[in-house]
Amino acid sequence: MTNNKRGVAHPYSILKTVTISKTPTGKYYASLLFDTKQEEPEVVISGKVIGIDLGIKDFAVTNNGEKSSKYNNPKHLAKHEKNLVRKQKKLARCVKDSNSRLKAKRLVARVYERISNARQDFLHKLSRKIVNDNQVVVIENLNVKGMVRNRKLAKAISDVGWGMFTNFLDYKLKEKGGKLLEIDRWFPSSKTxxxxxYQMNEMPLDVREWTCPSCGTHHDRDENAAKNIRAEGIRQLSVLGTRTAASGGDVRPKGGRKSVLRQSPIEVKQLQGS
Ligand SMILES: [Zn+2]
Structure with a gap:
């Protein structure tokens, strides 16, 4: 057993289950579930707070109270996609139950696997950076399932992997005693x-920049949303019994209140087999 991204298994951990699976490209995986007998660190919410607006044009736009950053979807994903379309067309032309069809099918599966690996790599690196730099991460609860029902958005959303990103942020924050705060998806982050x-009546998706008719501030749509998401997170934390420092917006806990967290951490470790 070797090191993986989440470190070596704890010397006193107990192996609970091993699950072997085979991917469509013929790779075998062993999933090892360990009980590490380690308790999660207590949640501490003093420190930096970042707001994240997830999007399709840019994968994520963040604001930490001092500056905004934009993270594009990696370009190589689009390149893989062209390759995928080409191989799918080839597969469609193959005669049913033929050897060439089997071969074409395996080639398609291999591109899928490459896309999935590249996407996970991107999401792991970005979530790691954000968690290293911040103690509280505020994000909109996107109800991805509901949105995926909208077919026009479905492809783009499943491609960008918002759900996976939220999970990665969540377990990485838990490991360090940080907090993921999900705010209501109907919070008007874009039009405020x-x-x-001041709240605009509407903010169509194609409006990328706008000027506030009340105070005259010119906004980048996504940066403005990230600022609002962060501010709403800080407001909710202060309602929960914490107090917010005026400068920098750092949040400090008032008492020993324990936060309610979303879900248990991911304990399954995937190691590649033969
Ligand atoms: Zn304004």
Whole structure:
């Protein structure tokens, strides 16, 4: 058993289950479930707070109270996609039950696997960076399932992997005693001016920049949303019994209140077999 991304198994951990699976490309995986007998660190919410607006044009736009950052979807994913379309067309032309069809099918599966690996790599690196730099991460609860029902958005959403990203942030934060705060998806993060809180009646998806009619601030749509998401997170934390420092927006706990967290951490470790 070797090191993986989440470190070597704890010397006193107990192996609970081993699950062997085979991918469509013929790779074998062993999933090992360990009980590490280690308790999660207590959640501490003093420290930096970042707001994240997830999108399709940019994967994520963040604001930490000082600056905004944009993270594009990696370009190589689009390249893989062209390759996938080409191989799927080839597969469609193959005669049913033929050897060439089997071969074409395996080639398609291999591209899928490459896309999935590249996406996970991107999501792991970005979530790691954000968790290293912040103690509280505020994100919109996207109800991805509900949105995927909208077929037009479905492909783009499943491609960008918002759900997976949220999970990665969640377990990485738990490991360090940080907090993922999900705010209501109906919170008007896009149409509220982050400077004066004026609320626009509507904000169509194609409007990328706008000027607040009340205070005249010119906004980048996603940066403004990230600022609002962060501010709403800080507001909710303060309602929960914490107090917010005016400068920098750092949040400090008032008492020993324990936060309610989303779900248990991912304990299954995937190691590649033969
Ligand atoms: Zn304004």
């Amino acid at each position: 001016c982050s400077s004066c809180l």
